[in-house]
Amino acid sequence: AHVNADSSSFGNSRGLGMLIYLGATANVSNCTLSNNHRSAVGAGGASVNLGANATFTGCTIQNNTALLSGAGVYISGESEVTFIDSVISGNRASIGGAGISMVSGSKLTLKDTNVTENESEEWGGGVFAWESIVAIQGSTRVTSNVAPLGGGVYLLGSKTKLETDGQAVVSNNLATFEPDISTRGGSWADVCLDGSKCVDYSCGTDPDGDGGTQAVCGDESTGRFTLLGCPDGYVEFDNPAECVKVPAGSLLSRDPKGLLTRNAFVCPFGTFNLDPGTGRSADYNDACRECPEKAQCVGGANVPECLPGTYSIGSRYDLRCNECPSQSACSAVGFTLDNLPVRR
Numbered sequence: 001a002h003v004n005a006d007s008s009s010f011g012n013s014r015g016l017g018m019l020i021y022l023g024a025t026a027n028v029s030n031c032t033l034s035n036n037h038r039s040a041v042g043a044g045g046a047s048v049n050l051g052a053n054a055t056f057t058g059c060t061i062q063n064n065t066a067l068l069s070g071a072g073v074y075i076s077g078e079s080e081v082t083f084i085d086s087v088i089s090g091n092r093a094s095i096g097g098a099g100i101s102m103v104s105g106s107k108l109t110l111k112d113t114n115v116t117e118n119e120s121e122e123w124g125g126g127v128f129a130w131e132s133i134v135a136i137q138g139s140t141r142v143t144s145n146v147a148p149l150g151g152g153v154y155l156l157g158s159k160t161k162l163e164t165d166g167q168a169v170v171s172n173n174l175a176t177f178e179p180d181i182s183t184r185g186g187s188w189a190d191v192c193l194d195g196s197k198c199v200d201y202s203c204g205t206d207p208d209g210d211g212g213t214q215a216v217c218g219d220e221s222t223g224r225f226t227l228l229g230c231p232d233g234y235v236e237f238d239n240p241a242e243c244v245k246v247p248a249g250s251l252l253s254r255d256p257k258g259l260l261t262r263n264a265f266v267c268p269f270g271t272f273n274l275d276p277g278t279g280r281s282a283d284y285n286d287a288c289r290e291c292p293e294k295a296q297c298v299g300g301a302n303v304p305e306c307l308p309g310t311y312s313i314g315s316r317y318d319l320r321c322n323e324c325p326s327q328s329a330c331s332a333v334g335f336t337l338d339n340l341p342v343r344r
Contacts, residue, residue, distance in 0.1 A: 043074030050077040070101030097128030120147040124154030131157035136168040150182025151175035249300030294321035
């Protein structure tokens with residue numbers, strides 16, 4: 001089916017305002033979808049799914065609510081949706097993607113469109129995308145959206161991709177973590193910020209198996225990259241996302257709310273620290289470790305040394321100092337690291 005709708009208004013509905021599905025093609029212009037509420041999965045404003053194709057021009061989708069996700073627009077089932085010169089604003093969702101929620105191989109293009117002041121209680125206040133492609137073009141602005149995680153855009157899934165042409169803006173959104181663009185779901189998504197330079201999250205590694213990474217990917221020469229994690233010796237600050245070097249043997253402190261500050265202090269005598277700030281701030285270990293029994297620690301990044309008459313086993317991170325069996329059992333006194341006793 002092919003549908004053309006012009007100068008239409010859909011509002012005050014207890015279901016969704018507009019449904020386009022089953023491979024249908026729709027061109028909708030000068031429309032208003034407002035004050036609709038959806039209590040099931042899908043949009044309060046417009047739902048496009050099951051291979052449908054829709055273009056909205058000069059439309060306003062605002063003040064819709066959804067019990068789950070996609071209060072303004074819900075896209076699924078390999079559907080394609082384009083918004084041109086439109087406004088998606090003031091929508092509220094209990095979970096994610098208050099403005100727009102898209103899943104399952106779908107594609108969204110925003111051209112000269114404003115996505116503003118949408119609010120989700122979990123993630124992706126403006127846009128949530130799972131295994132889908134988002135293209136943001138022209139004078140599009142994704143701003144002033146709110147969510148605990150990824151206030152502007154939240155990306156999830158290995159096939160997910162965010163593309164911008166260098167003119168569109170994703171900024172000034174609010175979130176507890178990663179206010180503008182978030183990939184915290186361990187998505188390894190691609191973020192192409194200017195049409196040519198991409199942040200390739202697939203280059204990351206996941207040593208802990210928890211969906212995180214120690215890699216910083218992107219084009220450092222242009223400064224156009226988003227941090228997914230920090231290398232050894234650095235720690236990530238969430239707002240703005242940045243990696244800050246922590247001096248060897250030093251630790252960063254936390255404020256009363258538990259957030260990292262840039263105030264560094266050196267581990268004192270009797271303690272040691274060999275991992276000065278790795279990974280995300282939430283996972284950062286900000287405690288100086290106690291000196292192992294029968295060892296000496298002079299503080300900072302100095303490796304613990306076993307006291308005379310002992311030898312070490314284990315690693316530098318799990319040092320254990322044992323008594324030498326006899327005075328002649330060790331080749332010297334005060335072994336460190338992984339040296340074993342040498343019998344004579």
